[in-house]
Amino acid sequence: xxxxxxxxxxxxxxxxxxYSETDQMGVVYHARYLVWLDVAxxxxxxxxxxxxxxxxxxxxxLAVSEVAVRYRRPxxxxxxxxxxxxxRDLASRRIDFGYAIEREEDGTLLATACDDRVVRVWSSGxxxxxxx
Amino acid sequence: xxxxxxxxxxxxxxxxxxYSETDQMGVVYHARYLVWLDVAxxxxxxxxxxxxxxxxxxxxxLAVSEVAVRYRRPxxxxxxxxxxxxxRDLASRRIDFGYAIEREEDGTLLATACDDRVVRVWSSGxxxxxxx
Amino acid sequence: xxxxxxxxxxxxxxxxxxYSETDQMGVVYHARYLVWLDVAxxxxxxxxxxxxxxxxxxxxxLAVSEVAVRYRRPxxxxxxxxxxxxxRDLASRRIDFGYAIEREEDGTLLATACDDRVVRVWSSGxxxxxxx
Amino acid sequence: xxxxxxxxxxxxxxxxxxYSETDQMGVVYHARYLVWLDVAxxxxxxxxxxxxxxxxxxxxxLAVSEVAVRYRRPxxxxxxxxxxxxxRDLASRRIDFGYAIEREEDGTLLATACDDRVVRVWSSGxxxxxxx
Numbered sequence: 001x002x003x004x005x006x007x008x009x010x011x012x013x014x015x016x017x018x019y020s021e022t023d024q025m026g027v028v029y030h031a032r033y034l035v036w037l038d039v040a041x042x043x044x045x046x047x048x049x050x051x052x053x054x055x056x057x058x059x060x061x062l063a064v065s066e067v068a069v070r071y072r073r074p075x076x077x078x079x080x081x082x083x084x085x086x087x088r089d090l091a092s093r094r095i096d097f098g099y100a101i102e103r104e105e106d107g108t109l110l111a112t113a114c115d116d117r118v119v120r121v122w123s124s125g126x127x128x129x130x131x132x
Numbered sequence: 133x134x135x136x137x138x139x140x141x142x143x144x145x146x147x148x149x150x151y152s153e154t155d156q157m158g159v160v161y162h163a164r165y166l167v168w169l170d171v172a173x174x175x176x177x178x179x180x181x182x183x184x185x186x187x188x189x190x191x192x193x194l195a196v197s198e199v200a201v202r203y204r205r206p207x208x209x210x211x212x213x214x215x216x217x218x219x220r221d222l223a224s225r226r227i228d229f230g231y232a233i234e235r236e237e238d239g240t241l242l243a244t245a246c247d248d249r250v251v252r253v254w255s256s257g258x259x260x261x262x263x264x
Numbered sequence: 265x266x267x268x269x270x271x272x273x274x275x276x277x278x279x280x281x282x283y284s285e286t287d288q289m290g291v292v293y294h295a296r297y298l299v300w301l302d303v304a305x306x307x308x309x310x311x312x313x314x315x316x317x318x319x320x321x322x323x324x325x326l327a328v329s330e331v332a333v334r335y336r337r338p339x340x341x342x343x344x345x346x347x348x349x350x351x352r353d354l355a356s357r358r359i360d361f362g363y364a365i366e367r368e369e370d371g372t373l374l375a376t377a378c379d380d381r382v383v384r385v386w387s388s389g390x391x392x393x394x395x396x
Numbered sequence: 397x398x399x400x401x402x403x404x405x406x407x408x409x410x411x412x413x414x415y416s417e418t419d420q421m422g423v424v425y426h427a428r429y430l431v432w433l434d435v436a437x438x439x440x441x442x443x444x445x446x447x448x449x450x451x452x453x454x455x456x457x458l459a460v461s462e463v464a465v466r467y468r469r470p471x472x473x474x475x476x477x478x479x480x481x482x483x484r485d486l487a488s489r490r491i492d493f494g495y496a497i498e499r500e501e502d503g504t505l506l507a508t509a510c511d512d513r514v515v516r517v518w519s520s521g522x523x524x525x526x527x528x
Contacts, residue, residue, distance in 0.1 A: 018174070019184075020167045020295060022288035024341055024452075029284050030460045031430035035152045038427075042150070042210070052151075053210040056420075064426045068464035077288055078174070078185040152427060154420035156320075156473055161416050162328045163298035170295075188288075196294045200332035209420055282438070283448075284431045299416045306414070306474070316415075317474040342438070342449040 010086045011044040017079045027074035037099050040083035062117035069113040080104035093119045142218045143176040149211045159206035169231050172215035194249035201245040212236040225251045274350045275308040281343045291338035301363050301377055304347035326381035333377040344368035357383045406482045407440040413475045423470035433495050433509055436479035458513035465509040476500035489515045
């Protein structure tokens with residue numbers, strides 16, 4: 001029973017592969033998957049009522065301590081990609097996220113991933129805005 | 133009167149700034165704007181009934197010959213960005229696109245840009261798919 | 265006569281194309297050239313006795329206001345690329361840099377570029393370092 | 397005794413952090429480490445007498461199947477970074493590489509990583525070159 005839960009336990013975020021993400025093998029370059037994890041985690045937090053932008057402005061951040069990706073099938077240019085994201089484990093100063101990356105068209109699982117984030121505190125929030 | 137026109141003359145595409153696009157000034161790194169132009173041009177062509185993916189599979193591509201960007205205001209993390217795109221000039225083997233990049237929240241113009249694309253023909257379409 | 269000049273008027277910086285820079289056309293993605301300009305400008309300033317890192321730490325930065333690139337030949341994976349950089353114009357709060365991008369192996373000119381940088385002052389230098 | 401060994405068992409490759417690699421926390425964005433691994437692995441193979449470019453032209457590639465990174469300390473703008481790379485395990489169609497990422501100035505260990513690569517065969521080598 002979770003009567004107060006408002007956020008989905010597994011969130012879904014969509015991206016479309018753009019040309020800059022491909023490499024000369026004709027597939028998405030593997031480091032780009034980490035950016036998708038980042039996008040999905042931000043949306044997951046937003047659905048849970050937390051804006052990462054506001055967290056940062058309040059002087060907090062989630063610093064990555066570990067990331068692991070298992071690649072199963074390539075993603076290709078113009079594919080729509082769905083990233084499922086969930087919290088695998090939660091401790092006082094650490095969150096462990098899980099991810100599944102799928103091709104939206106046919107639901108093929110392209111990759112699975114997880115990353116460990118550590119909560120950090122800044123002394124004074126975000127950098128000051130520059131004067132033009 | 134343009135009775136046969138089906139595509140909008142000016143298309144609009146939206147992206148949300150992700151963390152990977154920021155730099156240590158706390159703004160979007162300037163080279164990322166070129167990726168947004170690419171995303172917007174692809175959507176512009178799609179609205180005009182052309183999938184760039186299909187163009188490539190048919191052995192054509194639009195190779196960039198020139199690009200110019202004028203930066204006016206910085207884009208920031210988590211901003212929603214609207215890119216307007218239109219065809220500035222069209223010749224037999226060349227298309228000149230124009231772009232306006234705006235912050236969606238308040239319509240502020242962040243940058244203007246244009247690029248020149250040359251139509252090229254490949255002998256044999258896209259690279260073959262790898263064998264696992 | 266420039267008896268006090270210590271820096272070369274035209275600097276040369278080398279990079280080797282890595283896999284992440286290619287796209288599915290088998291050439292370097294066009295936005296990556298802007299990163300090379302950035303690398304070359306940093307080295308140009310270093311040769312002139314200015315570390316951009318130190319400039320930033322002192323509360324200054326060179327914000328891009330305009331960039332233009334003319335692409336002539338594609339760069340490819342594993343190519344060694346030479347970027348020549350020079351100051352085209354210098355005003356009190358603005359520097360205009362010019363660039364030539366060449367394939368080192370045979371000196372082929374791949375692209376020319378220029379960008380306009382505006383000197384900006386930050387109130388308080390770089391963002392504070394996070395506490396682990 | 398390895399009388400025929402010509403390549404070092406642990407290779408070292410250097411990169412300097414450029415501005416595009418930083419994010420608004422003032423550190424290198426975590427996905428960039430994967431690009432450094434890529435650069436280091438290419439140089440490791442080159443020292444062992446194998447050009448990855450030539451491998452690809454011959455119709456082979458090393459496709460990533462898994463990657464894992466443990467982040468310990470942040471890398472910062474303009475840092476010189478040393479990536480040590482070695483082969484952790486070698487099977488008939490699979491190579492497992494290990495990496496240590498260090499700040500060159502003081503030898504601080506910034507991250508450790510490993511990735512698993514699978515040897516794949518293409519039917520017809522690299523994509524054809526475009527006709528201008």
